Amino acid sequence: MTSSTETLRRTPLYALHLELGAKMVPFAGYEMPVQYPAGVLKEHLHTREKAGLFDVSHMGQAFLSGDTAALERVTPADVSGLKEGMQRYGLLLTDAGTIKDDFMFARLTGEADLYLVVNAGTKEGDFEYIAEKLKGVATLTPRLDRALLALQGPKAAEVLERHSPGISQLTFMKIVRTTVAGAPAIISRTGYTGEDGFEISIEGADAQKVARALLKEVEVLPIGLGARDSLRLEAGLCLYGHDMDDSIDPAEAALMWSIGKRRREAKDFPAADKIMANAPAKKRVGIRPEGRAPAREGTEIADKTGRIIGKVTSGGFGPSLNAPLAMGYVEAAFAADGTPLDLMVRGKPLPALVTAMPFVPHTYCR
């Protein structure tokens, strides 16, 4: 957590957030908008219905040059097999095979370098770690000067097309170097909401111009971190530091799908034998509490005899689900969909069911 005495960094859109009436909070060392005057509920629903613009410039962007395949030393994802124009999700692993972070990496068409985006709160550590592990073979260049916007929702493609002609042709997990509102940009058809949408990397100096152009569109509202969290939770997407950390391995986190096929066969990543056995003692699951009371992060999970079998790692209320929802870890025997559990909310057992994720279907443009 960030203490109030620490100097907080600001993204290039700080002044715009204030102008839009945002409530600013410390997050990952930055002063970030948690919500705008519309409020979390409306911002969330608007994103699912039309389009929302998020400032995610706090996230860590970097380029990796040299022997980029060496990135496989720190991730079990298939890096060398990534085709041009594609982006992929990967886990950054410790030497013990636990999760140091999750990140996106992309190979832009006609370019030798890889483009990386890591989490905001972990970026300095990640960059040091990658640079150290790849020392002498590849060079990592952090680009803290760049801004990152996300435009998410069913109207995102239609809106972005007006400012970046042709962009709607891009499909899910593809990435391209293009322009938006006249500014050079790297745009991928990805996001963190479960909705169709884009992530737009631009020079910090162009951020205001691009954000203002997008916000002028009637379909678009600015969306804060509050709704970003409720959207990603409904989409069943993990938040690093909450739903996984360096005490958790990919099997426990139910992220085995992020390990490339070639990598599974070669077992050439940290703790591969243990991870590939895929027989974790505990497992990440989705949970739907009965009734309307949310179970927050840290809530203990009990079996029906009252024995504690796990803990909630993300929990709240899903505006689109119009119901509470949670993610957490339970002993493997309780991880099957439909397993009844109790969530210990304020000392009382709150009945709940293990539920398949996503809670709200993804609407990616595949």
Add this chain to the structure above:
Amino acid sequence: MSEVRYTDQHEWIRLDGDEATVGITKYAAEALGDVVFVELPASGKAVSAGGEAAVVESVKAASDIYAPAGGTVTSANSALEAAPSKVNEDPEGEGWFFKLKLSNKDEFAKLMDAAAYAKFLESL
């Protein structure tokens, strides 16, 4: 004739004869954001001044609601169970939480009146 007092935790309490009604102030409702769930006390529950009496949950977080004065809960606003958004729409009216029979009216008298609460808000 009724009198309304306020706490520094942003609850209001309105006294009508022996019975007091408790809710959260407009300031608190705005600070919480969209309320999605309210846990109300059962009738007959004894509460002490400053003690936890109810819970309000927004999309973001859970917050405790404290009893401004001690007493026994006589009823709760069950309409909030189906329509928790009433807390945002009308926090100092239809969005009330529970009613209390006060055990000691002096506790009520010691709370801030509207003018004092307004001054308190300015100091925040």
